Amino acid sequence: MAKLFAVYRQPKDPAAFDAYYFGKHVPLAKTIPGLRSDEVTRGDVMGMEGKHPVYLVAILEFDSMESMGAAMASPQGQATAADLANFASAGVDVMMGNTMMV
Template identity: 40%
Template sequence: MIKLTVLYKHPTDTKAFENYYANTHLPIASKMTGHEKLELTKFLNAPDSTKPDYYRMAEFWYKSAEALQKAMDSPEGQATSGDLANFATGGVTLLVGTIE
């Protein structure tokens, strides 16, 4: 199994981020196919109120690196990755790894 992890840093405007993420980005991303599982996480402050390093995370599980590459190369994958600059004002990091 291969996992694509998308880590979003804290946006400059959380309300604008959440609106765009829910109403524009997720509908675009939902057109991507080939993943076995998808999880979306919104991070909370630690018990001591420390702000987490990241604001949100999206995780996509694929059967193989080839399946991930096919999804990312598709028009839907290109639209999804191309849309990140439209709302991820705090920056975004993409990581790919093997699930052990």
């Protein structure tokens, strides 16, 4: 398996972020071909010292890094990536990698 992690920084207007993210971005992301599962954090993201400045973490799962690459290169993947500019003005870090059970 391979996962994509989208780590969103704290928005200036959390209500507007949530409305766009859950109303438009999530439905768009769900059209990405090969997407096996998706999940997001709920409530505060916590660090070792307490509340973390990260607002939300989304995790998208694919069969492999190769299938993720193809999915993100698809028109749906490109549209989803381009959509970040419409609501993630505080910033988002996108990371991906192979995963395994330990």
